[in-house]
């Protein structure tokens with residue numbers, strides 16, 4: 001889902017990064033606060049003061065969201081979950097999991113940690129505001145703190161709506177899961193509620209836009225769309241992992257792939273491999289050992305003269321943990337790795353020896369056949385079209 005993530009800072013061992021969509025939203029929030037919200041809440045201040053209030057307000061909101069996600073992440077890590085980091089994007093933040101929680105208890109504790117943190121922050125900002133007001137200092141800051149307290153309450157209310165994948169939806173799923181012991185069923189119900197809720201938000205957005213609140217309306221419409229897509233993708237992802245359970249990579253990979261030697265020239269690569277066999281990427285192998293891969297992307301950066309002079313060794317992308325997977329790994333792990341790294345093609349290694357290549361396409365082909373054999377009886381209608389949406 002997140003393609004252009006920029007690392008920002010490391011906190012408590014978690015990498016905090018942001019998606020470029022977040023920057024647009026930060027600018028929008030500063031503008032809305034300094035041009036609309038704060039002048040309405042506290043009149044007759046100079047424009048520069050409103051601007052600074054907007055900056056401080058946006059920074060406080062940003063910090064609140066990071067702390068909310070950190071609470072999820074710290075509790076998750078303590079309970080043994082593997083968390084890759086926190087991404088901030090247009091509609092808030094997300095702690096990234098590479099696996100589903102193992103038990104309803106883990107799911108519940110992890111889900112509730114974020115809203116509890118936001119409640120604590122709301123109280124903290126409220127008390128700070130009271131203290132500043134009593135001391136009669138920095139009065140514009142009292143307004144900013146009031147805003148931050150209110151926005152944290154709003155975050156709690158919104159996130160606790162029982163709509164998966166929001167925190168409240170995760171609590172709902174944990175409860176259903178604990179009740180019947182069937183995570184598949186619990187996810188399906190929670191996702192359906194999430195989808196319905198997303199649709200409701202979209203309708204509210206359209207109504208608001210028709211009544212003249214265009215910006216707010218479009219915003220709710222987008223959030224509704226986002227929740228619907230995420231609810232469908234979360235359910236689909238779970239279903240995919242279940243269908244891949246117990247399937248080994250060995251069964252789905254292509255063995256004996258066409259390989260190129262590191263001493264080959266870039267010109268040979270183009271003529272004999274890329275054009276000659278219609279390949280986009282070729283693994284680089286020497287004495288059976290996997291060294292890296294090379295393809296259209298690397299060649300495109302070269303001038304015609306460089307193509308005749310450079311060797312594959314010089315231009316290849318060297319092997320790195322994100323690109324390779326062990327032959328003994330499970331297919332579900334391969335899918336999780338593709339989802340996490342955005343690499344749709346993994347080189348399967350047996351020690352250092354290249355054993356084969358596994359692509360997202362190979363996994364999806366298997367999944368579509370398996371889903372067809374299962375019939376659609378167990379899944380809600382219309383979700384099959386989203387099979388790839390969890391892979392971005």
Ligand SMILES: [Zn+2]
Pocket residue numbers: 068069072114115159167
């Ligand atoms: Zn949360």
